[in-house]
Structures are given as C-alpha cells and as structure tokens.
Amino acid sequence: MATFIFVGLSMRTQLANAEEPLAISESSPRALVHLLDYLGSDYSGAVDAKEKSSANQSTKSKENLAIRLRQWPRNFLKQNCILKF
Amino acid sequence: MASQLPETKLHPEILALTNKLDELVLKKATPDEVGNAAQKAKAQVMQVTHLQSAPTSWPNISRGKQIYAQNCVTCHGEKADGQGVAATALNPPPISFFDASRMNGLSPFKVFNAIQIGVPGTAMAPIKKISDEDTWAVAFYAMSLRHEALAQQDKDAAQKAYVSVADKIHLEDVASLSDDQLLQSGGSELVVASFRTYSGENDYKRALENSKVLSARFDH
Numbered sequence: 334m335a336t337f338i339f340v341g342l343s344m345r346t347q348l349a350n351a352e353e354p355l356a357i358s359e360s361s362p363r364a365l366v367h368l369l370d371y372l373g374s375d376y377s378g379a380v381d382a383k384e385k386s387s388a389n390q391s392t393k394s395k396e397n398l399a400i401r402l403r404q405w406p407r408n409f410l411k412q413n414c415i416l417k418f
Numbered sequence: 419m420a421s422q423l424p425e426t427k428l429h430p431e432i433l434a435l436t437n438k439l440d441e442l443v444l445k446k447a448t449p450d451e452v453g454n455a456a457q458k459a460k461a462q463v464m465q466v467t468h469l470q471s472a473p474t475s476w477p478n479i480s481r482g483k484q485i486y487a488q489n490c491v492t493c494h495g496e497k498a499d500g501q502g503v504a505a506t507a508l509n510p511p512p513i514s515f516f517d518a519s520r521m522n523g524l525s526p527f528k529v530f531n532a533i534q535i536g537v538p539g540t541a542m543a544p545i546k547k548i549s550d551e552d553t554w555a556v557a558f559y560a561m562s563l564r565h566e567a568l569a570q571q572d573k574d575a576a577q578k579a580y581v582s583v584a585d586k587i588h589l590e591d592v593a594s595l596s597d598d599q600l601l602q603s604g605g606s607e608l609v610v611a612s613f614r615t616y617s618g619e620n621d622y623k624r625a626l627e628n629s630k631v632l633s634a635r636f637d638h
Contacts, residue, residue: 362467366460367531373456374523
C-alpha cells in the first residue's frame, strides 16, 4: 500500500513537472533566440544526463529536464513565436 | 524592449528551420543534430531581426554586483554558489556561477537573456524591472565571478594577457561568446579571466578601440 502511494505520488510529481508551463510567454526576437539557445544546449546536457543515469541531484534535474523536452508540446515554437510574426 | 519580429520575406526560412527543429526533438534526434539545427535557426533570427548580442559600452561589473545583491541572492546565494535561502525548495536548483560544467558554455548574452526572458522549466522568472544596461552589468558580473581569483593573483599579468589579444577580441565577442569559445579564440585561461573581469577602464580600453569583431566566426 505504502509503495502504491509512493509510486502514485512520484508519478503525480513527474506529471506536474512535465506539465509545468514554460516560462517564455513573449514572442520577441530575444525570447525566440533564448529559447533556441536553451534547446540547443540543454537538450544535449539533458540527453547526456539521462544516458549516465545517476542519483546525483544535478543529473536528476537534467533528467527531469529531458522528460520535459521530450514532452514539449509539438507546436510550442509555433504557438509562442512563429505564428506571432 | 520586447519588439515584435518584423515582417520580412526571410520568415519562411525561420519557420522551416524551427519546423525542422521541432521534428528533430520529436524523433529524439542526437544532441548534435538538435544543437546544430537550433544554432542555424538562432543565427537566422538574429540576422533578420538585428538583435543586439552585446551592450553598447563595457558594463560596470561593480554595478552588476549591486544589482545581483538586490535581485539574485535569494536563490543564487550571497556567494553566487546557488545556495540562497530559497534554493532548497527549487527543482532544478539555481545555478552556481562557479560550476564550470554549467558556466563553460554560457556567455553574458545568454545570461542577459535568462534574466530578461526567464529559463523554461525552472524557477528563474523574467526580471523586467532591470534596465538593459544594468542587466548587462549583472550578466558580466555573474560571468566574472569564477575568474576573479585567477585575475587577482597577478593583475599585471592579467592586463598583459588582455592587451596581447585585445586587437583580436572585441566587446561583442566577450558578450556573445562562451568561456569555451573565448578559450578557443584567445588562448590561455588567464586571457579569458582578464576579459571576463575587465570593467572598461585604463589601458584595456585603448586596445579595444582597434579591435575586430571575432564572434562572426562562431554560431554563438
């Protein structure tokens, strides 16, 4: 029972993290450049961290980031930036 | 500050590049593929919009320290080691500005953007109340911290190191290139430390006036 609750809470936390709205809400050129920088560099770090699979806190954080990136809404770039051109 | 992207015929190219990026992320492409696609799209956006990637004059690092104390210590800590009083509640935790694995790939330009735009998926929210000038100052301050000790060890050597490459590296480079890229461009860690800790005074400034923009060689 305790295990079930723990797993349930973990999943809920993961979902909450995954669904956490991304901070970028404006469509300025700087916001788009920042987003591309972030994606270009942190995607690499996130994938590397996931492959290393360590209990290290920062690695875990990067792994969470990888989950978010993988669950990135398909049209995020277009919704937030491109369609507002 | 947040001007909208202008209407130009180049936008379809940006759209194509970001569509490609979207596809790569979806199919879980390699980091190199995603990174390259992101850099191409970024370069295109910067070309189209003429987005400034550097301040117009050398930022005042002392001013940056003040701005940091007023706005950043709660999370990033007084020592800028990511150990602020609010840090324990944050996931992912705030960056330590002494963490080489995180800082090597950053540039003042990226830090500037992180301050003004925020960082997706973290507690780092946009800070809109700081002027562009002060944002550059705190970005340069944050980037200077881990180089301070080396630059302070021998100020004369640091200044000589700076002057030896100042005709090749411009303020725009220092603002837009990461520490890794500066190392590739200018040589020693002392050179990078002298650029990162320089605050726009004395003989350094004269050398800068004749310098050339190097950053065009990089995709930032």
